[in-house]
Amino acid sequence: MIFFKKLVQQESFAGILLIFVTIFALILQNSALSDIYTNFLRTHVEIRFGDLQIAKPLLLWVNDGLMAIFFFIIGLEVKREVMEGHLSSMKQIALPGVAAIGGMAVPALVFIAFNQGDAFAMKGWAIPTATDIAFALGVLSLLGKRVPVSLKIFLMALAIIDDLGAIIVIALFYTSELSTLSVVIASISVFVLWMMNRLHVIKKSAYILVGIILWVSVLKSGVHATLAGVVLAFMIPLNSVGLDGKKFSMSQELEYDLHAWVTFMILPLFAFVNAGVDLRGISIDAMLSPVPLGIMFGLFLGKQAGVLGFSWLAIKMGVASLPEACNWKQLYGVSVLTGIGFTMSLFVDSLAYNDTQIYQYTDKLAILLGSLLSGVMGYFLLRKG
Secondary structure, three states: OHHHHHHHHHHHHHHHHHHHHHHHHHHHHOOOOHHHHHHHHOOEEEEEEOOEEEEEEHHHHHHHHHHHHHHHHHHHHHHHHHHHOOOOOHHHHHHHHHHHHHHHHHHHHHHHHHHOOOOOHHHHOOHHHOOOHHHHHHHHHOOHHHOOHHHHHHHHHHHHHHHHHHHHHHHHHOOOOOOHHHHHHHHHHHHHHHHHHHOOOOOHHHHHHHHHHHHHHHHHHOOOOHHHHHHHHHHOOOOEEOOOOOEEOHHHHHHHHHHHHHHHHHHHHHHHHHOOOOHHHOOHHHHOOHHHHHHHHHHHHHHHHHHHHHHHHHHHOOOOOOOOOOOHHHHHHHHHHOOOOHHHHHHHHHHHOOOOOOOOOHHHHHHHHHHHHHHHHHHHHHHHO
């Protein structure tokens, strides 16, 4: 609970930071400095060890490398919450679990309704299913005591389950052709990590070293590299005993150590390199095409309909109950906030369309607009609630 309280206190600033970074990226992309911004994203960075070579533009180092650390934190949070936190019992997991399923299914159906028949466009069906946990909690934190703690816990649990769903979607639907050798090396790395866990290895450096090997092999395998972060997180011991006989949690220590880096550097940097939408060539007609409409309506309407609708069904069927000291209007406000896809939706978008500009940035602008509408409306609903 100490970490959770600290997280809630910090997220308001984190959300504001993401807004400023996004605005800065938009200004750079739509000004005389656009070439400098674009060249920065295309900066070639190469690492070579003998025959092993990793050469990518800076944009992909952020998306494939730094975001693996973000997903590592997500994995640590999921493991901790499932083992001993807010997701450790069926009673606790029921409402956010059902709500998260609705919050992924309905937006996907909204997107599909707009884009069925277009095979390439359909690759983006998962874009509006994501929720940006940092941004959503940031908006909620701005409301202070107007919102009961139980509602914050509900949103955090829902977002964690949502992120877990996103991880599964990425693994199943956004994986290219597999490299057998890389998959074998990745599998050996996972086995080594599992053995280290079972043998109670307590050296963080050992897990990090094998984790780097896992990341490189997954990167080369065709599976998206961020999944290495999740797998590594699941192998980190939750509770250990040090050489001095004292109990400690390597998982929580790493989560605590990396939280500020992820919140205040990695996510803002990700937003900076991905949110630079060139507005100069976008017309109203382009924004009214199926892909941007599917994304905007999926985030703004699909998310709130799915989360609130499935929550209502679960509560009426007696499967779950309203969060303590929470009313339906407040639950609706939080349902609207889940439409803030932002960084997570931008990430899925980069996987779905491989950062091609076939939609002339309308897909990314749709993410920003859908997230903005969800954040503003959710804030005012909860403020009046």
